[in-house]
Amino acid sequence: MTGLILVAAILLSAGYAKLSTMVLNRMLAVTLPTWANKLLEIIQLLSMPAYAMILLIAFYSRHAGFGGLSWQTISYWELVLILAGAIGFGFLVHSTIVFQSYRPPRCEITCDSRIVDFRTPLTAIAADQVSAPSDWLSTFVGPGPRRRVALLPGNQQFSLEVSTKTYSLPRLPQAWEGLSIVHFADTHFRGAVTRRYFEKVCEHARALKPDLFVFSGDLFDDLALLDWLEPTLGQLKAPLGQYFILGNHDWYLGTNVVRQEYERHGWVDLSSRCIELKSDKSGPPIVIAGDETPWMGKHPDLSHVSPETFRILLSHTPDNVYWAQKQKFDLMLAGHTHGGQIRLPLLGPVYAPSRYGCRFASGVFWLNPTLMYVSRGISGREPIRYNCVPELTKLVLRSGSNFRE
Numbered sequence: 001m002t003g004l005i006l007v008a009a010i011l012l013s014a015g016y017a018k019l020s021t022m023v024l025n026r027m028l029a030v031t032l033p034t035w036a037n038k039l040l041e042i043i044q045l046l047s048m049p050a051y052a053m054i055l056l057i058a059f060y061s062r063h064a065g066f067g068g069l070s071w072q073t074i075s076y077w078e079l080v081l082i083l084a085g086a087i088g089f090g091f092l093v094h095s096t097i098v099f100q101s102y103r104p105p106r107c108e109i110t111c112d113s114r115i116v117d118f119r120t121p122l123t124a125i126a127a128d129q130v131s132a133p134s135d136w137l138s139t140f141v142g143p144g145p146r147r148r149v150a151l152l153p154g155n156q157q158f159s160l161e162v163s164t165k166t167y168s169l170p171r172l173p174q175a176w177e178g179l180s181i182v183h184f185a186d187t188h189f190r191g192a193v194t195r196r197y198f199e200k201v202c203e204h205a206r207a208l209k210p211d212l213f214v215f216s217g218d219l220f221d222d223l224a225l226l227d228w229l230e231p232t233l234g235q236l237k238a239p240l241g242q243y244f245i246l247g248n249h250d251w252y253l254g255t256n257v258v259r260q261e262y263e264r265h266g267w268v269d270l271s272s273r274c275i276e277l278k279s280d281k282s283g284p285p286i287v288i289a290g291d292e293t294p295w296m297g298k299h300p301d302l303s304h305v306s307p308e309t310f311r312i313l314l315s316h317t318p319d320n321v322y323w324a325q326k327q328k329f330d331l332m333l334a335g336h337t338h339g340g341q342i343r344l345p346l347l348g349p350v351y352a353p354s355r356y357g358c359r360f361a362s363g364v365f366w367l368n369p370t371l372m373y374v375s376r377g378i379s380g381r382e383p384i385r386y387n388c389v390p391e392l393t394k395l396v397l398r399s400g401s402n403f404r405e
């Protein structure tokens with residue numbers, strides 16, 4: 001009986017953990033100040049062991065095990081706790097099935113990925129300053145906040161998955177066949193991950209030679225590191241330009257200074273705007289728009305854009321996908337959720353600040369007629385990654401004769 005009680009307590013506690021993180025994820029998706037976000041995270045973190053302890057005390061002390069549990073003896077609050085755990089466990093099973101059954105949509109024609117481990121000498125792109133594995137620590141781990149977190153064994157923060165993925169999109173005009181975009185997300189410059197790491201990421205980005213670079217927000221977590229932009233993103237130039245929007249972490253810092261720094265280095269601000277891109281071949285223009293809601297600005301106005309025009313949206317959060325779908329965007333690029341940063345074996349990501357929880361934590365999603373790409377991003381406020389390697393992706397677009405839903 002003792003074993004049964006323990007198993008029940010563990011399953012109900014796991015259910016409560018799932019339910020409370022679902023609530024937390026949704027609360028973090030709205031525009032709260034950082035101190036409120038931190039407070040919510042601490043409350044949720046403390047509530048999980050508290051739930052388990054209360055449950056065990058109730059089972060053992062008040063009811064002397066399951067044998068003493070009955071409708072007559074169970075109190076109202078005990079019933080609420082058990083129900084919360086049971087409902088949460090149902091959600092846990094559901095999200096595990098969804099995570100395990102995820103497959104990219106069929107419009108993904110090719111996927112060419114390799115993982116670069118920055119803790120070994122970099123020979124493929126540049127072997128200039130990193131000569132031996134022992135150098136990696138002083139080269140890539142800085143003195144900033146959470147340095148100890150960055151140094152945790154097995155932390156994947158100092159790896160990078162560099163991918164080229166080809167997508168077939170039904171409305172892409174022939175003149176834009178092969179359009180390539182390198183999508184950056186969530187660098188979170190804060191200091192524990194050094195500038196050198198981000199310079200290396202940008203060297204990989206430059207080697208991908210895209211038609212345009214885009215950054216979907218959360219560049220900074222510390223304005224003292226503003227001068228990091230010049231040797232990193234400032235070195236990137238593409239034939240069709242470099243475009244950015246800000247994220248909630250840039251918003252916490254004060255947006256004007258960040259926008260000015262981007263623009264000083266040739267990046268175009270897409271906040272609440274819609275810009276026409278023209279092909280050098282004869283053919284119709286396409287539009288690229290930016291959306292920083294719910295933190296800043298408003299949805300970009302597409303009323304002047306013809307319904308046939310191919311549309312790309314840069315949105316910090318994937319939560320804007322249903323709006324993008326209504327506006328008939330063909331491609332939406334987002335970040336913000338970092339793939340959850342830690343993915344548990346079997347269960348997948350746990351934390352993702354989104355109205356939809358972990359559903360859009362990362363990956364590619366087809367919501368007809370919109371293809372949404374959610375990047376795991378490059379770093380995070382906490383420099384920690386397990387089973388969730390930072391990513392840098394080049395998307396190549398093909399017009400959609402071979403597209404199947």
Ligand SMILES: [Fe+2]
Pocket residue numbers: 186188217218247249336337338377380
């Ligand atoms: Fe972020």
